[in-house]
Amino acid sequence: MEQPTVTHDDFLGGQLRLTQPRHGFRAGIDAVLLAAACPAKAGESVLELGCGVGTALLCVGRRVEGLDLTGIEVQADYAALARANAATNGIDATIVTADLTALPADLRQRQFHHVIMNPPYYERASSTPAQDSGRDRALAGAQMSDWIGMGARRLRPKGSLTLIQRITRLPEVLAAATGQIGSISVLPLAARAGRAPDLFLMRGIKGGRAAFRLLAPRVLHHGDRHQQTADYAPEIEMVLRHGGALHWDSIPADM
Template identity: 50%
Template sequence: MSEIHTRDAFLGGKLHLLQPKKGYRAGVDPVLLAATVAATAGDRVLDLGCGVGAAALCLGARVPGLVLTGVERQPLYADLAQRNGGSTFEVVTADIVDLPLHIRERQFDHVLANPPYYKRSDSRAAHDADRETALGEETPLADWIKIAAKRLAPKGYAHFIHRVERLPEILTEMGKRLGSIEVLPLSPRTGRMPELVIVRGRKNGRGAFRLHTPLILHEGSRHEKDADTYVPRVKAVLRDGAALTF
């Protein structure tokens, strides 16, 4: 193993991903996002800002036969994503605001995105440059949503995971371009406010807005010990690669 990379198990060992030892490292967020995607074999999937490929490849491990494409602007992460996915994953090194023509000419059944969470106008930048690129917003969130909507085929779905405080902006921007919008809040524990949301919208969708019951991630009302405390439903996603239905 390289001195600068680790090979980490996801989905209970069903998937292994090369990741940098330092910088941004994929956690549970892209795994949970992928678990909510109701894809079927043959669907075309685009992962915007794919990093090392965690979301797309977790989805591909659960649903065989998908056509997976990722876009990542950092060459180091794009290279690792390609190595992680091999021939089953087309990885394009590009900024999402400057997609190459062969991506702009295509439509996708599902677009996934785990954009940078933090506006640097009201938060402090990370010291590590690669980590800052992954966490600190440079491209406005509105552009992520607009680009995702453009790349969707009719009746296709956009899937986002983000901080709950950005939900008003997500709903505003999705509402301009997508319909049938659904929100799944993610709460760390019983009695705690949600910190993340997974939001799904459909191109040409006409369904009513739906706000789902929060998904509780951990057992107990507070952290008491360093152990695996995920509730069974979440543990099935993280350890067994199960789907997570809204």
């Protein structure tokens, strides 16, 4: 019997059920962590560049009610899944099929309170076939400066830009952000205590003037080695299983 081309996966402990391709680019905890780091409040607007099947955008929408949600996705099949996922989960979101370097005129005139993004992790020149999924190929024409530049232009004054990326691309991200956003803070993400971070979250403010901040690494898992499937640190467990927000500056004492 031929396998279905899509899977139906639970996120946020079952608060979201998302359809995504069985093969190629598939959303994981990165998108959930990105959503948890977005400081959106009820009544505000959120734009996701490269929204895929809508995972991060819909996670934000599930955590915070009353948001104006918009996602941009270049691949029509992913955009269609994002629309279907929004409808299935009862979340009002506008999904636009467009290249982030050539947005429709109406979107180019809008400004948002928050922009979130998860650019392809691998540079086109250094990608291997296993890393370079169909979606990465579709997005690979845009440089990091395109992603951050477009995000900054779509922000209203004092709006926030939040992204997740591999730690090896931190210099490139900071260079692209120079002159575009300010008050930049970087939160490294380490799999376990004592290990070098593999990923980082970055948040910046349009027009912000605060000094750059490098925060202490956030540890995702308990212990120095894998023990069981759900060995996440308490805060990360709250984010992944219960849809909680990621505390940006420090972990509360009761976690």
